[in-house]
Amino acid sequence: MAMCSGMGAMLKRRHLGRHLRRLRLDSGMTVNAILRAKIMGKSKLYAIESGKQPDLSWPEIQELARLYGAPEDLTAELVRMARESLEPGWWEPFSTIMVKDFALLLELEQASDRIFIYASELVPGWFQEREYMENIDGITSEAIELRELRQVKFWERDPGPEIIVVINEAVLRRGMTPGQLERLRLDAERPNVDIRVLPFGAGLHASMDSSYMIMDFPDGDDPDVVYLEARDGCRYEEAPATVAHFRRTFSVTRQPATSLEE
Numbered sequence: 001m002a003m004c005s006g007m008g009a010m011l012k013r014r015h016l017g018r019h020l021r022r023l024r025l026d027s028g029m030t031v032n033a034i035l036r037a038k039i040m041g042k043s044k045l046y047a048i049e050s051g052k053q054p055d056l057s058w059p060e061i062q063e064l065a066r067l068y069g070a071p072e073d074l075t076a077e078l079v080r081m082a083r084e085s086l087e088p089g090w091w092e093p094f095s096t097i098m099v100k101d102f103a104l105l106l107e108l109e110q111a112s113d114r115i116f117i118y119a120s121e122l123v124p125g126w127f128q129e130r131e132y133m134e135n136i137d138g139i140t141s142e143a144i145e146l147r148e149l150r151q152v153k154f155w156e157r158d159p160g161p162e163i164i165v166v167i168n169e170a171v172l173r174r175g176m177t178p179g180q181l182e183r184l185r186l187d188a189e190r191p192n193v194d195i196r197v198l199p200f201g202a203g204l205h206a207s208m209d210s211s212y213m214i215m216d217f218p219d220g221d222d223p224d225v226v227y228l229e230a231r232d233g234c235r236y237e238e239a240p241a242t243v244a245h246f247r248r249t250f251s252v253t254r255q256p257a258t259s260l261e262e
Helices: 009-027 031-036 042-049 058-067 072-084 102-111 130-134 141-155 169-173 178-188 240-254
Strands: 114-119 162-168 193-198 212-216 225-230 233-237
Touching: 009 042, 009 058, 009 072, 009 102, 031 042, 058 072, 102 141, 102 225, 102 233, 114 240, 130 141, 130 178, 162 169, 162 240, 169 193, 178 193, 193 240, 212 240, 225 240, 233 240
Parallel strands: 114 162, 162 193
Antiparallel strands: 114 212, 212 225, 225 233
């Protein structure tokens, strides 16, 4: 079992749920047999296996693991994950201003080892400088503080993930400040970052619908994810066919993109 050090609470719950589901299936234990053991109800079991149970009880996790015949060292690791999943994330003080399910992105981006981004309207959050943030209509000082802290958490990763970015030319033509342009140039010089611009001359391109992010993970237990954001919440797509569709779309979109200097 892969160790989960450095992961946030949500990712730990997702890992824990997948391991428990695998243990249940491998053991041949039926859901009815688990219900007869009176450890928990069906809805809670499924919530845990899907990583959506926020208030995990480590004694229940221990009972489940032992019921499935898990070795003691694996049981201890699952219990540890359950305990740690109850710890608050660094972003908790900002939870009231974040769109629904945004916290999961803050954890996923800490675990991903390769990230593809298409930005249609705004400079991606990791690359924004303060004056640019302040010019975004409706942004609050608390939201700026969250963005800056998010950047600190992200860029302190060592080693950092490979980041491949395509920015629509419109991003550079709307609200761009000299400081922001310089920030993009400096970030583009990072060895793990590639930033390209999709020119207007590319015409009606494959990514016109929206911005998106594709995150790859080194651990086989973590499926690759497509992230989409809207005003009222976030969407995460893990179906292999959907992820493959966005990969093809990004690849086609990136072909006519040029460097920042061009």
